[in-house]
Amino acid sequence: MAAEVGAARSVARKVPESFEQVTKLARYQLREYVRSRRFVALLVIVIAIGAILTVVLAHFRGLLVSDTAAFYGSFWGGAVDLIIILSAVFFGGDAIAGEFQNKTGYFLMGLPIRRGAVYAGKFLAAFLASVAILLIYLAILLLNGIYYFHANAFPWQLGVALVLALVYLAAVMGATFFFSSLFKISAYGFVLTAILFLFGFSLLADVATDLVKIEPWMIISYAESTIGSVFATNPNWGFTGVQTVAPIVGASWSAGIGEGIVIMIGYFLISALGGLWLFEREEFS
Amino acid sequence: MAPSIETIGLTKRFGPFTALDNLNLKLEGSKCVGFLGPNGAGKTTTLKLLTDMIFPTSGDARVNGVSVRERRKEALADTGVLIETPEIYPSLTPTEALEMVADLRGVPAAERQDRIRTVLGEVKMTDWADQRVGRMSKGMKQRINIAAALVHDPSVLMLDEPSTGLDPRGMAEVRTIVRDLKQSRRLIFLSSHILSEVVDVCDEVALIDRGKLLFYDTLENVTARFSGGFTSVDVAFARPLAPEDVAQKIGTLPGVAGVQTLDPKRVRVRLNGGVEAQERLLEALAGLHLGAISIADSGSALEEIYLSQISRGD
Numbered sequence: 001m002a003a004e005v006g007a008a009r010s011v012a013r014k015v016p017e018s019f020e021q022v023t024k025l026a027r028y029q030l031r032e033y034v035r036s037r038r039f040v041a042l043l044v045i046v047i048a049i050g051a052i053l054t055v056v057l058a059h060f061r062g063l064l065v066s067d068t069a070a071f072y073g074s075f076w077g078g079a080v081d082l083i084i085i086l087s088a089v090f091f092g093g094d095a096i097a098g099e100f101q102n103k104t105g106y107f108l109m110g111l112p113i114r115r116g117a118v119y120a121g122k123f124l125a126a127f128l129a130s131v132a133i134l135l136i137y138l139a140i141l142l143l144n145g146i147y148y149f150h151a152n153a154f155p156w157q158l159g160v161a162l163v164l165a166l167v168y169l170a171a172v173m174g175a176t177f178f179f180s181s182l183f184k185i186s187a188y189g190f191v192l193t194a195i196l197f198l199f200g201f202s203l204l205a206d207v208a209t210d211l212v213k214i215e216p217w218m219i220i221s222y223a224e225s226t227i228g229s230v231f232a233t234n235p236n237w238g239f240t241g242v243q244t245v246a247p248i249v250g251a252s253w254s255a256g257i258g259e260g261i262v263i264m265i266g267y268f269l270i271s272a273l274g275g276l277w278l279f280e281r282e283e284f285s
Numbered sequence: 286m287a288p289s290i291e292t293i294g295l296t297k298r299f300g301p302f303t304a305l306d307n308l309n310l311k312l313e314g315s316k317c318v319g320f321l322g323p324n325g326a327g328k329t330t331t332l333k334l335l336t337d338m339i340f341p342t343s344g345d346a347r348v349n350g351v352s353v354r355e356r357r358k359e360a361l362a363d364t365g366v367l368i369e370t371p372e373i374y375p376s377l378t379p380t381e382a383l384e385m386v387a388d389l390r391g392v393p394a395a396e397r398q399d400r401i402r403t404v405l406g407e408v409k410m411t412d413w414a415d416q417r418v419g420r421m422s423k424g425m426k427q428r429i430n431i432a433a434a435l436v437h438d439p440s441v442l443m444l445d446e447p448s449t450g451l452d453p454r455g456m457a458e459v460r461t462i463v464r465d466l467k468q469s470r471r472l473i474f475l476s477s478h479i480l481s482e483v484v485d486v487c488d489e490v491a492l493i494d495r496g497k498l499l500f501y502d503t504l505e506n507v508t509a510r511f512s513g514g515f516t517s518v519d520v521a522f523a524r525p526l527a528p529e530d531v532a533q534k535i536g537t538l539p540g541v542a543g544v545q546t547l548d549p550k551r552v553r554v555r556l557n558g559g560v561e562a563q564e565r566l567l568e569a570l571a572g573l574h575l576g577a578i579s580i581a582d583s584g585s586a587l588e589e590i591y592l593s594q595i596s597r598g599d
């Protein structure tokens with residue numbers, strides 16, 4: 001559908017294919033993250049977190065460096081979700097709402113570009129910027145790991161945990177874009193994403209487990225726990241939905257890694273596509 | 286294929302309110318069409334529907350024969366659009382903002398810098414080409430918006446009050462730009478409140494009020510149709526006039542259909558006929574020795590037509 005246009009005009013041109021527009025837009029958006037100092041701000045935060053963890057480790061050592069499972073379980077499994085949520089909110093929070101709120105949408109939407117391409121381009125940019133932040137955190141972690149465990153610093157679980165973190169990032173970003181499309185005011189999306197992912201979902205999971213006594217597979221924080229549990233001695237790969245409940249008072253479930261991935265991909269698809277559906281129907285009025 | 290803009294039964298309701306009511310308009314060929322109407326008439330609504338920024342309640346909007354709702358990318362491929370004074374990402378410079386537009390529109394990389402320099406020159410922003418947009422004034426941003434609509438040399442231009450926020454020189458520059466643009470095969474749809482601007486650069490006018498099209502015709506036809514063969518001029522005098530002089534001396538001159546006192550030293554004279562009637566009036570006034578010092582067209586004929594058409598519904 002890249003119709004030759006302006007053939008009779010002084011500037012001959014051909015509107016790029018939609019997928020090209022997606023990557024072009026993503027590139028401009030990434031530059032915008034750098035220019036607006038958003039990227040630098042998050043970089044500073046991540047480096048600060050990395051520095052604190054390095055100092056804490058050097059000081060206390062103990063159990064945390066007793067083996068790689070404990071080390072990565074705490075510092076990847078336990079901390080990466082915070083970095084993911086911050087990245088999603090920083091890069092994706094106003095991706096769609098900002099176009100309405102700041103009236104920049106009138107600049108963009110007069111162009112021959114599908115709304116889907118605008119959405120995908122912005123999503124891609126926000127995702128890649130977050131991945132960069134995650135990798136920087138991972139690098140800090142690995143440097144510490146190499147210091148304490150030398151050649152043993154690279155357990156295979158780390159690779160799986162990285163993939164899990166990326167899938168979780170996609171899910172959180174999807175939700176962020178959903179809220180960014182839902183509200184024309186950026187702040188609502190910021191606040192809702194942060195509240196839900198920082199405590200909302202884990203609260204719901206607790207309620208499901210402790211009060212209703214069901215496996216909280218539908219709550220994403222349950223699936224997210226696999227990022228840490230993969231480092232356990234016997235990580236559970238399969239679905240845990242059929243596991244029997246512990247006989248005592250408190251029921252407990254732990255998500256299998258495969259199950260976690262499926263749930264997180266489900267969250268990603270539903271929220272990202274839902275956001276796109278909303279954006280396709282939103283008017284610049 | 287000649288450039289075209291077409292609305293077919295285009296209707297837009299916001300809740301119970303009908304902002305645009307069954308608009309049927311077909312603009313085709315290279316020309317400039319002025320789009321007039323009072324505040325809230327539905328001009329911006331029409332242009333937003335034509336660019337798929339908002340969606341019709343019923344009817345269809347087509348650009349170059351393509352429905353914008355069904356195939357927005359194709360329909361907007363050869364258009365330049367300026368609607369609602371857009372904001373530009375503040376961290377970009379004008380050059381970068383235009384690069385993004387040109388890139389996404391498919392202007393070949395080899396030509397981009399040349400085109401960007403040209404259009405920034407046209408809107409007199411060359412000196413600010415590499416400053417951040419965030420620090421610029423409203424009028425400067427509007428100039429960049431105009432440049433963005435032109436950077437790829439489109440065959441259809443849709444401009445919603447492009448002079449908004451511009452200083453008098455900027456407004457004059459916009460006129461020059463639009464007039465120059467008409468030189469090459471192009472359709473320009475220009476919404477404006479500045480009637481002199483429309484008379485100056487447009488060939489045709491469409492007038493809407495309360496979401497309804499009142500007329501769409503060439504400027505000549507509109508003037509001929511609505512002015513009924515009258516012209517009116519304002520005459521200024523060196524000293525105050527006596528009321529009886531106004532009625533008895535000026536009011537009875539040949540060709541004068543009516544006189545209205547604007548202030549003690551100024552009257553508006555309605556004449557039967559065009560320039561020849563003005564010529565006779567001037568000679569006759571000189572003979573009266575009332576101290577007449579100037580005679581001028583009382584304002585564009587379009588303004589009178591506009592006012593008479595718009596106030597009709599009140």
Ligand SMILES: Nc1ncnc2c1ncn2[C@@H]1O[C@H](COP(=O)(O)OP(=O)(O)OP(=O)(O)O)[C@@H](O)[C@H]1O
Binds near residue numbers: 285299304329
């Ligand atoms: N999102 C909206 N919700 C409700 N009413 C709206 C909306 N957008 C526009 N309107 C109404 O539609 C009518 C037409 O508005 P529009 O902006 O098209 O007018 P206009 O001719 O461009 O006016 P102006 O000369 O002031 O720019 C107005 O009465 C306006 O209040």
Ligand SMILES: [Mg+2]
Binds near residue numbers: 328329330445
């Ligand atoms: Mg308007």
